[in-house]
Amino acid sequence: MSLIKEIDYGTPESPLEDTVDIEIDGLPATVKAGTTILRAARERGVEIPRLCATDSLKPFGSCRLCVVEVEGRKGYPASCTTPVEPGMKIHTQTDQVARLRRNVMELYISDHPLDCLTCSANGDCELQDMAGAVGLREVRYGMDGANHLDAAVDDSNPYFSFDPSKCIVCSRCVRACDEVQGTFALTIEGRGFDSKVAASVGETFLDSECVSCGACIQVCPTATLMEKSIIDHGLPEHSVITTCAYCGVGCSFKAEMKGDQVVRMTPYKDGEANHGHSCVKGRFAWGYATHKDRVLDPMIRDNTSDPWRKVTWDEAIGFAARRFKEIQKKYGRKSIGGITSSRCTNEEVWLVQKLVRAAFGNNNVDTCARVCHSPTGYGLKTTLGTSAGTQLFDSVMDADVITVIGANPTVGHPVFASQMKQRLRQGAKLIVIDPREIDLVRSPHIQADYHLALLPGTNVPVINAFAYVAITEGFVDEEYVAERCDTDSFDAWKENILKPENSPEEVAKISGVPADIIRDAAKLYASADRAAIYYGLGVSEHSQGSTMVMGMANLAMATGNIGFTGVGVNPLRGQNNVQGSCDMGSFPHELPGYRPVQDDAVRSTFEKRWGVELDPEPGFRIPNMFDAAIAGKFKGMYIQGEDLAQSDPNTQHVEAALGSLECLVVQDLFLVESAKFAHVFLPGTSFLEKDGTFTNAERRINRVRPVMKPRQGKAEWLITQELAQALGYPMNYNNEAEIMDEIAALTPAFTGVSFDFLDRVGSVQWPCNEKAPMGTPIMHVDNFVRGKGLFVETDYVPTQERTNNKFPLLLTTGRILSQYNVGAQTRRTENVVWYDDDVLEIHPHDAETRGINNDDRVSLASRKGDITLRATITERVPPGVVYTTFHNPETGANVVTTEYSDWATNCPEYKVTAVQVAPAVHRSKWQHEFEERARSQGKILEPA
Numbered sequence: 001m002s003l004i005k006e007i008d009y010g011t012p013e014s015p016l017e018d019t020v021d022i023e024i025d026g027l028p029a030t031v032k033a034g035t036t037i038l039r040a041a042r043e044r045g046v047e048i049p050r051l052c053a054t055d056s057l058k059p060f061g062s063c064r065l066c067v068v069e070v071e072g073r074k075g076y077p078a079s080c081t082t083p084v085e086p087g088m089k090i091h092t093q094t095d096q097v098a099r100l101r102r103n104v105m106e107l108y109i110s111d112h113p114l115d116c117l118t119c120s121a122n123g124d125c126e127l128q129d130m131a132g133a134v135g136l137r138e139v140r141y142g143m144d145g146a147n148h149l150d151a152a153v154d155d156s157n158p159y160f161s162f163d164p165s166k167c168i169v170c171s172r173c174v175r176a177c178d179e180v181q182g183t184f185a186l187t188i189e190g191r192g193f194d195s196k197v198a199a200s201v202g203e204t205f206l207d208s209e210c211v212s213c214g215a216c217i218q219v220c221p222t223a224t225l226m227e228k229s230i231i232d233h234g235l236p237e238h239s240v241i242t243t244c245a246y247c248g249v250g251c252s253f254k255a256e257m258k259g260d261q262v263v264r265m266t267p268y269k270d271g272e273a274n275h276g277h278s279c280v281k282g283r284f285a286w287g288y289a290t291h292k293d294r295v296l297d298p299m300i301r302d303n304t305s306d307p308w309r310k311v312t313w314d315e316a317i318g319f320a321a322r323r324f325k326e327i328q329k330k331y332g333r334k335s336i337g338g339i340t341s342s343r344c345t346n347e348e349v350w351l352v353q354k355l356v357r358a359a360f361g362n363n364n365v366d367t368c369a370r371v372c373h374s375p376t377g378y379g380l381k382t383t384l385g386t387s388a389g390t391q392l393f394d395s396v397m398d399a400d401v402i403t404v405i406g407a408n409p410t411v412g413h414p415v416f417a418s419q420m421k422q423r424l425r426q427g428a429k430l431i432v433i434d435p436r437e438i439d440l441v442r443s444p445h446i447q448a449d450y451h452l453a454l455l456p457g458t459n460v461p462v463i464n465a466f467a468y469v470a471i472t473e474g475f476v477d478e479e480y481v482a483e484r485c486d487t488d489s490f491d492a493w494k495e496n497i498l499k500p501e502n503s504p505e506e507v508a509k510i511s512g513v514p515a516d517i518i519r520d521a522a523k524l525y526a527s528a529d530r531a532a533i534y535y536g537l538g539v540s541e542h543s544q545g546s547t548m549v550m551g552m553a554n555l556a557m558a559t560g561n562i563g564f565t566g567v568g569v570n571p572l573r574g575q576n577n578v579q580g581s582c583d584m585g586s587f588p589h590e591l592p593g594y595r596p597v598q599d600d601a602v603r604s605t606f607e608k609r610w611g612v613e614l615d616p617e618p619g620f621r622i623p624n625m626f627d628a629a630i631a632g633k634f635k636g637m638y639i640q641g642e643d644l645a646q647s648d649p650n651t652q653h654v655e656a657a658l659g660s661l662e663c664l665v666v667q668d669l670f671l672v673e674s675a676k677f678a679h680v681f682l683p684g685t686s687f688l689e690k691d692g693t694f695t696n697a698e699r700r701i702n703r704v705r706p707v708m709k710p711r712q713g714k715a716e717w718l719i720t721q722e723l724a725q726a727l728g729y730p731m732n733y734n735n736e737a738e739i740m741d742e743i744a745a746l747t748p749a750f751t752g753v754s755f756d757f758l759d760r761v762g763s764v765q766w767p768c769n770e771k772a773p774m775g776t777p778i779m780h781v782d783n784f785v786r787g788k789g790l791f792v793e794t795d796y797v798p799t800q801e802r803t804n805n806k807f808p809l810l811l812t813t814g815r816i817l818s819q820y821n822v823g824a825q826t827r828r829t830e831n832v833v834w835y836d837d838d839v840l841e842i843h844p845h846d847a848e849t850r851g852i853n854n855d856d857r858v859s860l861a862s863r864k865g866d867i868t869l870r871a872t873i874t875e876r877v878p879p880g881v882v883y884t885t886f887h888n889p890e891t892g893a894n895v896v897t898t899e900y901s902d903w904a905t906n907c908p909e910y911k912v913t914a915v916q917v918a919p920a921v922h923r924s925k926w927q928h929e930f931e932e933r934a935r936s937q938g939k940i941l942e943p944a
């Protein structure tokens with residue numbers, strides 16, 4: 001294995017298609033018009049020295065190291081800011097330019113510490129390389145003049161340090177923060193000799209606006225901005241390309257290694273989802289893989305009140321299989337089930353659903369998408385024909401109007417948010433529909449054109465009002481609808497939408513958004529050449545989640561906004577492989593590829609390959625499993641990589657269900673909350689130990705490659721395979737590639753996919769098959785996958801969860817940038833610096849009427865239960881609405897959420913809970929019980 005080094009062309013690729021012929025150092029070259037001389041030379045294999053230029057940033061032209069001579073031109077132009085012209089004859093290395101470059105370098109080095117041998121960047125420093133490239137041998141001015149060598153190091157950020165004594169003030173970091181990340185956290189303070197990089201006036205990096213995305217470190221040509229892991233462990237020796245295991249953006253990374261130790265994760269320039277960018281989670285928060293809390297031994301116990309016993313793999317798997325068989329004998333075939341993990345690979349998920357179907361003999365398999373994007377699957381499949389987003393991420397760069405509904409991309413999908421912000425800074429319009437003022441509403445150089453701060457639970461009337469405006473104001477794309485859509489369904493939908501209750505004036509009364517704002521925002525969307533919708537759990541996690549997804553699809557079809565770049569209906573999917581876990585057949589009513597289990601022909605394809613008869617009846621969804629468990633009919637569960645006890649709503653109900661099981665097998669990295677109810681614990685692997693694929697929110701299948709051996713001694717797919725074998729079902733894969741081959745053989749959208757293919761092409765978006773051998777970046781291009789696009793009527797049925805005098809506020813939930821999902825991984829990294837607790841956001845008016853001050857501990861009570869947490873008083877939430885996160889198990893945010901769920905898919909209504917908030921007198925009953933259980937659960941017995 002070698003260290004992968006991407007080529008830096010110095011300036012970005014020209015977007016122009018025309019070419020020009022030039023001559024570089026006497027050799028002919030043909031390059032795209034608009035290309036800089038610096039890039040043209042590099043494309044021709046000629047390296048021109050440079051310091052302030054790098055190809056992820058616009059040319060800047062400050063260092064003057066890249067000067068060249070151009071025949072017929074006076075002076076020495078900077079090659080990084082000079083575009084090629086037809087017939088140009090360029091000389092990159094003449095005596096004069098060599099002398100000029102040496103002079104420039106001499107000045108830089110005269111104010112730079114000469115500690116190369118002990119510098120952590122020694123061998124990976126562009127300044128050092130350039131000094132060599134220009135042949136600098138001496139510094140005539142000496143090192144005694146005025147300099148910055150005593151400038152203090154800022155070590156405040158847990159992951160990187162800033163040593164200004166090494167800074168050459170090239171501004172790359174400032175430009176990366178502005179152009180790539182879009183946070184604008186850095187500035188160059190002062191002028192001339194006094195100029196210096198500053199995170200914020202008088203503030204450290206930690207206290208500044210910096211969100212630790214790492215973009216500035218990535219471009220810094222010196223050791224000024226440096227990962228602490230490199231300072232601690234030294235430079236990497238080899239690297240492996242893999243995929244981030246956090247959110248649905250699916251960023252590609254170079255895992256850079258020294259021996260088998262990861263020393264740095266660097267975003268991979270050729271990664272098609274992230275183009276070399278990252279966020280704090282993927283870039284830095286990977287230390288959980290080697291955290292001391294990792295459980296590395298299989299464990300069992302007869303009762304959940306017993307201590308855990310460490311045992312061999314055979315004993316643990318045998319114990320689980322024996323109990324599952326006993327349960328099925330006593331309570332019937334359908335009394336057990338399994339949960340697949342959206343944090344695991346496609347291959348691992350495939351085996352778990354296969355285990356349930358082929359070895360358990362039922363369809364009791366479900367996944368975390370049940371509690372997040374199952375309405376997306378239902379809604380998009382019904383209207384368009386495919387249970388997935390319509391675009392690739394890059395499509396946002398062609399959008400004229402971007403509508404963000406119920407999503408907070410800068411915290412949930414940060415790398416995509418940075419790309420979206422680039423487009424917004426180029427002038428695209430922005431509509432935000434969200435009860436909270438998310439970052440996008442107002443951030444540096446971005447201001448939403450409309451923010452519809454609607455009351456939680458009123459998405460459907462608002463989208464219906466958008467459709468009402470589109471129809472009544474003549475924005476329907478009649479030609480598109482006539483050609484591509486089911487016109488009968490369109491006519492019925494139109495008639496329904498035109499009911500007075502869908503007018504902005506009526507919807508204003510329900511949603512709290514003024515009618516003129518609804519009308520103007522709707523007109524902006526409907527009149528755009530290219531209007532794109534991006535949405536998140538603020539759409540799906542409602543009792544009308546599926547209705548809303550169909551409402552958005554209706555609107556997009558009616559206005560002709562599906563089937564080309566810059567448009568579409570795009571779910572921002574939460575977990576890294578939630579798209580994949582759905583594709584792989586993790587639903588109780590669907591076999592892989594979203595095909596009904598009741599379909600005899602589909603079932604028989606699987607039966608032939610798997611050599612077993614499959615149950616034609618759909619199985620239990622997660623909530624059905626819980627209800628059946630409490631009713632005494634469901635007794636065994638195999639959960640891979642999900643923490644239902646923390647993530648699912650109505651915690652008391654979940655705990656009662658898990659607590660009633662006779663065999664709960666939890667396969668995970670840590671003793672998560674669900675493990676408190678488990679009888680068998682099977683240690684899982686982190687993404688750094690996995691070989692396989694993840695599928696991101698744009699349907700992109702990316703390779704996940706192992707950089708270390710499974711720390712607990714066994715690949716996760718092998719654990720599932722051995723459990724199947726112990727249950728008497730033969731599973732005999734030799735490796736993960738064979739599992740992908742079976743996926744491809746049985747799933748029509750995957751027929752062209754294999755590990756070899758992905759290793760060759762990098763990544764591919766499904767469908768990837770005979771019709772689309774190189775994948776499908778944009779869906780529904782000529783026709784909708786279902787044939788004609790179907791309009792579905794979307795009448796508003798309000799949730800049964802209502803505010804009243806006792807519970808007058810509405811709680812909605814979400815997440816923060818530094819934490820991920822239930823926090824099991826990110827809480828075990830330095831990301832805790834930014835997060836020490838879940839807090840409750842409350843509007844100043846609501847706080848004042850309750851006598852609540854900032855940071856007070858408050859009680860949050862609903863009809864389901866109560867918890868206590870700290871209050872943050874903020875106008876981000878409107879009066880009447882409070883907001884919290886669910887990253888911390890001690891907080892127990894889901895103790896208060898209800899069992900109400902989407903009518904079509906049972907996706908829980910996390911986003912609407914009627915609550916009361918009051919100053920807290922003591923910890924809640926649930927929190928006392930939680931602490932008790934945590935104390936009694938710690939014990940693990942070593943093998944005798």
Ligand code: SF4
Pocket residue numbers: 166167168169170171172173174197216219220221222224225
């Ligand atoms: S910190 Fe690095 S990138 Fe920023 S100005 Fe200094 S040398 Fe350039």
Ligand code: SF4
Pocket residue numbers: 173176177181183184185186209210211212213214215216217
């Ligand atoms: S880490 Fe990211 S946000 Fe922070 S200063 Fe650097 S580029 Fe800006």
Ligand code: SF4
Pocket residue numbers: 244245246247248249250251274278279280281282283413414415416
């Ligand atoms: S945006 Fe998502 S996939 Fe990319 S680095 Fe961050 S968490 Fe990982």
Ligand code: FES
Pocket residue numbers: 049050051052053060061062063064065066067078079080081
């Ligand atoms: S690299 Fe061209 S001026 Fe700095």
